[in-house]
Amino acid sequence: MQQELFLPVSNNFEKLFLSKKDYDVIIKAGEDNDQREIYAHSNILRCQSDYFDTAFSSNWAEKKDGKYFFKKPNILPHIFEIIIRYLYCGQLDLNVKNGPDTLKLLVATEELGLNILSEYIQEFLIKQNDPIGILEVAFQHENFTTLRGYGLEAICQDPYILFGTDKILSLPAQILESLLKRDDLVLDEIEVWNNLIRWAHAQQPTVNKDPSEWTKDELTLMERTLLRFIPLIRFHDITSEEYYDKVVPYEDLLPKKLKNEILKFYLVSQEKQIGSLPSRNVIDSALINSKHLALFAGWIDKKDKSLKMIPYEFNLIFRASRDGNTAAAFHNKCNNKRATIIVIKIKGTNQIVGGYNPLDWEGGGIIKDTQDSFIFNFTDFRDINTGKIGRVTSASYALICNHQWGPIFGNGHDLSMYPDNQNNKWYSNPMTYPNLNIPRNFEIDDYEAYQVVKK
Structure with a gap:
């Protein structure tokens, strides 16, 4: 009902804007061949904008023969018309295909102090998903905080849209500095x-x-x-x-x-950090880095390749050296966390192995069925190209949950932690997953579990 009452009023103001009847404001927008006069009514502009109210109340605008003359050479005529039309009837049609005009419109709203309209346009630009272009505009204007925050965060979470491309070569120094200052740059x-x-x-x-x-x-x-x-x-x-x-x-x-x-x-082995800046919060791990996360994300989505945009959060929930290298400690931390990925470093080597459980680790002696689990092996954790995946081949025996054991992948214990009384021993016997040449028996330096959460 409110909308039905509003529309006739809005339409009448739009008719007034189009007819220019009894106008008392002449705005000369643009310059040289692009200059054009725009006609408006001072009472409406003053009511809708503090900027115009101040302009008409002071010596900003020249007044002659009962009309205000207002010059804005730095705002194109068609951009100014969009703004004036919005002030009359609250309507704004942002053309998705004309990005440069939208940016010019945003800059004009800042100059004219139209904060609500500015925020609206910023939100619109964010939906167009061009963080690099957005940042270049945002850093030219202090008030575009929404755009700036979005652009920086978007690039930090998906750095490969900029880093490693030629786009970075022409990046303004101020933007590059702001990105390098951030602790959440996933690179x-x-x-x-x-x-x-x-x-x-x-x-x-x-x-x-x-x-x-x-x-x-x-x-x-x-x-x-x-x-x-x-x-x-x-x-x-x-x-x-x-x-x-x-x-x-x-x-x-x-x-x-x-x-x-x-x-x-x-x-010197005791030294843990250089300078005052902490490690970037890519992942809290001594075993893996962002490249592993990108590959894990691809494996989880069954792409069998690294994803540039990681659609998951990997939250550390268990580390044996920190929380206790026991089955009880593992289940206490991991049982109710749903999907997890386990990462294990084999003692005295650069080899890491592990697996993905899309379900949970709850249950006493329960065999769980899933087609989405897998195990993996990196012969050298420093080289992402050494990683191999083995997807479950017998889904009905994919996982075993037993409170007396740590994580168990496969009915034949394709990858599993022995019970606590076996002195840190792990075991691999390929039956339910492909043979990835994981050692049959091995000890570990450490192992970690990450909760996998869709962003």
Whole structure:
């Protein structure tokens, strides 16, 4: 009923806007060949906008022969007409196909102090899912906080839409700095470093690509370019091998104090962190990183490849070295958490194995049926390409839940933790899953369980 009452009033104001009857405001929007006069009524503009109320109450607008003359050369005529029409009848038609005009409209609403309309357009742009373009606009205007927050978060959760592409080469320094400051950037730190170096070379195209050939002036130029970014790198999350291969060639860019801290970190086992910035909150694990998560997500979705956009959260719920390496401790932490993924590091090696349970671990001696479980084996956890998956071949015997044991995958104990009295022993006997060459009997350094939750 309220809508039926509102429409006639709205339509009448729209007719007034179109007819220009008794107008007393002339707005000259645009400039040169793009300039056009727009006619309006001061009472309506003053009622709807504090900006116009102030303009007509002061010397902002020239008044002659009973009419206000208002100049806005920086706002295109068709953009201004959209705004005036909205002020008259509360209607706004955002053309999805014309993104640049929508951005210009947003900029104009900020200048005219139309906060409600600005928020509405920001929400509209967010739905168009162009975080890079959105950020470039948002960082030009302090008030676009909604857009800025969305753009930064979207890229942090799906960094491959920017990092590793040519788009990063022309990224404004302010946006790159804001991204590198964040702890939720889901990207391995060595990839952060590699992209930063690519970006720096793009800003200084005359500098030799080979740092060993740099002149003193080229080194100084690159130092200035990267001065504000180097402290944002979490070097403690870069392995010694990666550091040697990727960072050492550029080591002259690092301050002497930082180089000494990095050297101490790699040589002194008690050192846990370099600098004041914590590790990025990709995942709380000493065994896996974001690349593993992307691959696990692909396996869960039966893509058999890494996903660029990870649709799951992996929440650490159990770590044997922290919570107790017993069956009771495992079940206490994991029984009611539904889907979980188990990650196990074989003692004295770089090998990690594990499995995915899409159900739960509740039950005493219960065999559970699912076609979605799998086990896996990475011969070297540092190399994602060594990972192999084995999907369940006999779904009716996919999982066994027993309070006296830890996790059990398969009727033949294809991957399982012995009962507590077996001294940290694990077992693999392929029957229900393919043979992934997991050792028949092995001990572990540690193992973890992650709750898998759809975002």
